[in-house]
Amino acid sequence: MSEGHSAAVPAGRTVTACVLIIGNEILSGSTQDLNLTFLAKGLNAVGIRVTEARVIADDAAAIIAAVNEARHRFDYVFTTGGIGPTHDDITAQAIADAFAVPLVLHPEAKRLLEGHYPPGGLNAARLRMAMMPQGATLLPNPISRAPGFRVANVFVLAGVPQVMQATFNELQHRLKGGARLLSRSVSCALGEGTIAAELGALQSRYGDLEIGSYPYFRRNDFGVTLVIRGTDRARIAAAIDELKALIRTLGGDPQEGQAEG
Amino acid sequence: MSEGHSAAVPAGRTVTACVLIIGNEILSGSTQDLNLTFLAKGLNAVGIRVTEARVIADDAAAIIAAVNEARHRFDYVFTTGGIGPTHDDITAQAIADAFAVPLVLHPEAKRLLEGHYPPGGLNAARLRMAMMPQGATLLPNPISRAPGFRVANVFVLAGVPQVMQATFNELQHRLKGGARLLSRSVSCALGEGTIAAELGALQSRYGDLEIGSYPYFRRNDFGVTLVIRGTDRARIAAAIDELKALIRTLGGDPQEGQAEG
Structure with a gap:
């Protein structure tokens, strides 16, 4: 050691x-x-x-x-x-x-x-x-x-x-670690239930990534933040692009959050 | 049920x-x-x-x-x-x-x-x-x-x-609960190590209570918050009085925090 x-x-x-x-x-x-x-x-x-x-x-x-x-x-x-x-x-x-x-x-x-x-x-x-x-x-x-x-x-x-x-x-x-977990997030004003089916299909296509869905409720505002985590930056980028496209298809306006890692 | x-x-x-x-x-x-x-x-x-x-x-x-x-x-x-x-x-x-x-x-x-x-x-x-x-x-x-x-x-x-x-x-x-855990706290600008021996003795005399010591460090300030928890309000009050007295004996100025519960 x-x-x-x-x-x-x-x-x-x-x-x-x-x-x-x-x-x-x-x-x-x-x-x-x-x-x-x-x-x-x-x-x-x-x-x-x-x-x-x-x-x-x-x-x-x-x-x-x-x-x-x-x-x-x-x-x-x-x-x-x-x-x-x-x-x-x-x-x-x-x-x-x-x-x-x-x-x-x-x-x-x-x-x-x-x-x-x-x-x-x-x-x-x-x-x-x-x-x-x-x-x-x-x-x-x-x-x-x-x-x-x-x-x-x-x-x-x-x-x-x-x-x-x-x-x-x-x-x-x-400390001796392994691959870092990277993440990117996109928020939109759609309800979780509106995007859930497409999001589940996206998760199925990207089994190596972890897609999390976090609804938020503010005074006059609600929506969802979607976080994609994984160790491969290019795969995350590809999934984020697909995610933004599907949000637009559902009538939402995807806003990318600050990347972590 | x-x-x-x-x-x-x-x-x-x-x-x-x-x-x-x-x-x-x-x-x-x-x-x-x-x-x-x-x-x-x-x-x-x-x-x-x-x-x-x-x-x-x-x-x-x-x-x-x-x-x-x-x-x-x-x-x-x-x-x-x-x-x-x-x-x-x-x-x-x-x-x-x-x-x-x-x-x-x-x-x-x-x-x-x-x-x-x-x-x-x-x-x-x-x-x-x-x-x-x-x-x-x-x-x-x-x-x-x-x-x-x-x-x-x-x-x-x-x-x-x-x-x-x-x-x-x-x-x-x-929900069906039991006795509520009550607590009171006192802060002072003494170091934890200054008060530790007396505090341990106080804990020994009040085995039915739980005395916690939480140091804090601020920019130009350090000290300790002492929390006494238990289910008997009168016992807590007695221990708090003893605690304040011992803080004064050690040269500190006890400040009681907001009571919880």
Whole structure:
């Protein structure tokens, strides 16, 4: 694993990730999660597809079960939340338990924290942030210094979006992905039901692409945004051309959205 | 089940829900999910705790597996997404498969759709929205008329937030919950590590409450928001008083946030 964060992946295979959002505050509705969207985009930018996400409570058994299921089913697992200095930060211990290794003081993490706090500031609570599952690799955090960490294919990140994002940005380009999922979208003021039959026929002709239909309802306005995703730019372009033509045939005015990827 | 949407629940037990967000657009990061937060708050308002959520792809096997796991583990399951008229709307069939019942035309759903579209407007694609798992109960949708539905403890809602919310608002007060989770919060400009030891001790003295610590980092500002959750208003008030006192002892200025619930 010296050249990067993952073993080689056979060409052509989709490289997958599962995101585990850990935190009672998300499940209670008091905090709106923003980490999934950020990670989904950031992972896709390096060819890794988030194919499942879970939001789980600050509960050791729930974290251990979810990590152990996910790390076997997906190429990568990213967790967010629960790695701070307070009593409700239980993710590091849960990851250690999931891998059946002890939680130990990581000397380099301790050194990073010592450099961040004024003399005497690294109290017992803060030192908990240097406790890592044995064998963990640090993931530097340029904001508050307390590092995330990696054990095998599980990447453990902070829940605070700024800290999570800064940590992810440092590691992103060492991840080994596959083909990027590209997408283009077209919107029109037709009802979904008006276009559904033709759209289904288009999907049948382009089995290698994924065509999504997302209706929107605004105050004086409704319509549908159609998104075509795939890994072959030319195939997407061909499908988009057909889609625009069929929208015009049905009396609509296709408006292309901003391309992603 | 004639008086409401669920069987009786023993007094004192936490009534749980799992939210299943179905949609490739959420997993790709192209759409920010807003449904979990809405459902979490709306369910808590009637005493139902969301204890897990999953975001899953528009993939029949994934939906069937998630629904079958969740409906046995939680009192309620709420799904969002995939019940429109287009080829990528596969949730109704997946729910039928999960319950091993056929997907059949629901006459009342058909009647609702007939009333919504102009003559001839209810084409074959739109009629798909009247196909329901056998035995399903309709969940009216006052926005676009296409109903959601319920099978046993599984509530199947649209993905479009306005439609999902309008449907949920109609059914919310027929749900049978337990004690509501109440919460109060206090913020201060102390570092999490400064308050961690005292906060842990407070949590130990209030084992019936759940104390969460959420640091924030703003441009010229950092601090922590402390949230105390529980079902007993007086106990929460007592813990909040102790929390404010300990923040002052540590040199902080406690600012109470808006109470929830």
